[in-house]
Amino acid sequence: xxxxxxxxxxxxxxxxxxxxxxxxxxxxxxxxxxxxxxxxxxxxxxxxxxxxxxxxxxxxxxxxxxxxxxxxxxxxxxxxxxxxxxxxxxxxxxxxxxxxxxxxxxxxxxxxxxxxxxxxxxxxxxxxxxxxxxxxxxxxxxxxxxxxxxxxxxxxxxxxxxxxxxxxxxxxxxxxxxxxxxxxxxxxxxxxxxxxxxxxxx
Numbered sequence: 001x002x003x004x005x006x007x008x009x010x011x012x013x014x015x016x017x018x019x020x021x022x023x024x025x026x027x028x029x030x031x032x033x034x035x036x037x038x039x040x041x042x043x044x045x046x047x048x049x050x051x052x053x054x055x056x057x058x059x060x061x062x063x064x065x066x067x068x069x070x071x072x073x074x075x076x077x078x079x080x081x082x083x084x085x086x087x088x089x090x091x092x093x094x095x096x097x098x099x100x101x102x103x104x105x106x107x108x109x110x111x112x113x114x115x116x117x118x119x120x121x122x123x124x125x126x127x128x129x130x131x132x133x134x135x136x137x138x139x140x141x142x143x144x145x146x147x148x149x150x151x152x153x154x155x156x157x158x159x160x161x162x163x164x165x166x167x168x169x170x171x172x173x174x175x176x177x178x179x180x181x182x183x184x185x186x187x188x189x190x191x192x193x194x195x196x197x198x199x200x201x202x
């Protein structure tokens with residue numbers, strides 16, 4: 001079995017029934033049929049409840065990671081804010097996708113989460129909670145993570161996790177996955193076309 005180096009992120013394994021799409025260099029997969037996000041019960045950075053119902057009513061870009069991530073997480077969150085800025089020139093503020101960061105390392109993430117997500121975007125939402133509830137959402141989006149602890153006392157561990165962003169429609173169903181790199185202009189155009197139901201295949 002090939003060993004995954006700590007700190008590196010895995011690309012999500014996507015269903016064979018999906019349609020691979022590329023728009024101006026964006027690594028994206030559009031699902032043939034939307035897949036409903038399953039039930040879960042977590043909390044936002046302000047302590048308010050966050051369930052699958054909070055994913056309804058608007059578009060969402062969901063990304064999983066951890067607050068001690070040295071590279072992929074800050075890079076992705078910064079780029080998603082840049083993507084939203086580009087999208088703001090194409091859609092009304094009410095149509096802009098919400099960015100939700102699923103923090104999968106609650107022992108270290110919970111205390112830092114509010115400052116962490118607002119550093120990248122003041123409108124970003126960070127969510128975390130009990131391990132079982134985190135795992136429900138991770139499984140529902142076909143994600144992956146693993147705490148790379150050497151032992152129970154290890155506090156400087158890394159987390160290996162999938163790097164794709166899950167695109168969720170206003171009905172709370174997954175419609176696409178996009179993978180890094182997230183070029184702001186190209187990704188904004190890709191999402192704009194996808195949100196309008198237009199063809200995004202070159």
